[in-house]
Amino acid sequence: MSIIVVHGGAGRVSDQNRRSLALEGVKEAVQIGWDILNKGGSAVDAVEAAVVSMENNPNFNAGLGSVVTRDKTIEMDALIMDGSTREIGGVIGISRVKNPITLSRHILDKETHVLFFGEHAEKLWEKYGFQLINPDELFTDRILQRYENFMKDQEMEVDDPEGRKYGTVGAVALDANGNLAAATSTGGVLGKMTGRVGDTPIIGAGTYADEDVAVSATGIGEYIIKGMMGINVKIFSQTNSFTNACDKALSHFKGAIGKAGLIAVNNKGEWSARKTTQDLIFAKLDDSGLEVFDV
Numbered sequence: 621m622s623i624i625v626v627h628g629g630a631g632r633v634s635d636q637n638r639r640s641l642a643l644e645g646v647k648e649a650v651q652i653g654w655d656i657l658n659k660g661g662s663a664v665d666a667v668e669a670a671v672v673s674m675e676n677n678p679n680f681n682a683g684l685g686s687v688v689t690r691d692k693t694i695e696m697d698a699l700i701m702d703g704s705t706r707e708i709g710g711v712i713g714i715s716r717v718k719n720p721i722t723l724s725r726h727i728l729d730k731e732t733h734v735l736f737f738g739e740h741a742e743k744l745w746e747k748y749g750f751q752l753i754n755p756d757e758l759f760t761d762r763i764l765q766r767y768e769n770f771m772k773d774q775e776m777e778v779d780d781p782e783g784r785k786y787g788t789v790g791a792v793a794l795d796a797n798g799n800l801a802a803a804t805s806t807g808g809v810l811g812k813m814t815g816r817v818g819d820t821p822i823i824g825a826g827t828y829a830d831e832d833v834a835v836s837a838t839g840i841g842e843y844i845i846k847g848m849m850g851i852n853v854k855i856f857s858q859t860n861s862f863t864n865a866c867d868k869a870l871s872h873f874k875g876a877i878g879k880a881g882l883i884a885v886n887n888k889g890e891w892s893a894r895k896t897t898q899d900l901i902f903a904k905l906d907d908s909g910l911e912v913f914d915v
């Protein structure tokens with residue numbers, strides 16, 4: 621059996637219009653990944669393609685539409701992991717590549733090192749024969765407006781992490797050969813300090829896959845890193861039901877602002893989408909059909 625689950629971030633989505641745009645985006649992404657799995661494609665190809673579709677969608681905080689730092693710069697993080705081989709590729713703090721997950725995938729396929737940061741990662745993109753873009757191409761009016769609001773009222777954003785809405789994107793999949801993969805891509809947290817690295821490219825925290833589980837997380841990265849969420853889904857699932865394992869991994873750092881969500885699948889095809897935030901935009905597709913977040 622094959623299955624794919626994608627997410628478009630955790631937080632609170634109060635605007636109905638934005639909620640439907642996000643739901644459309646995750647439905648489109650999960651279908652793209654499913655089409656690959658359905659034709660016998662690999663989990664790692666499926667999660668990459670699903671994430672690319674959301675990076676290209678300005679309604680998410682990844683690729684086009686990434687949030688900006690306090691200094692109004694873009695610093696995107698991404699990571700992809702193939703559970704069957706444990707091969708990994710990831711990038712930290714890049715701004716001149718439209719699809720950080722595809723750069724990560726190239727690193728997974730071509731390099732012996734697994735993680736590259738900033739301009740060194742971007743140079744690899746050129747080495748692989750692609751052109752760098754101007755970071756301005758990733759800015760959207762919506763993000764610039766949110767940045768202006770943030771600068772006017774920084775306390776609100778800091779004290780109200782749910783107000784950060786949604787945006788980080790991720791995908792987890794199991795393919796017909798029983799292989800698992802996970803991918804996550806993000807602009808990070810609006811107004812983050814320049815140089816701050818979130819959970820997304822931290823293996824075993826924001827992104828993790830092996831022969832048993834695949835996990836992609838979203839939310840306040842500092843808590844996801846401290847709670848080692850990805851690896852804890854695996855550890856807790858050895859003695860708990862899959863859903864309970866996901867809840868335990870989430871509550872490992874649950875606190876006043878320990879807000880997060882995750883999607884996960886295991887090698888039996890069980891899946892879960894859990895959250896401590898109000899919303900977690902996700903979609904799942906397998907032989908039994910489509911399921912989306914809808915409350």
Ligand code: ASP
Nearest residue numbers: 788808818838839840841
């Ligand atoms: N986890 C991401 C980070 O902290 C942000 C998010 O998921 O919205 O960089």
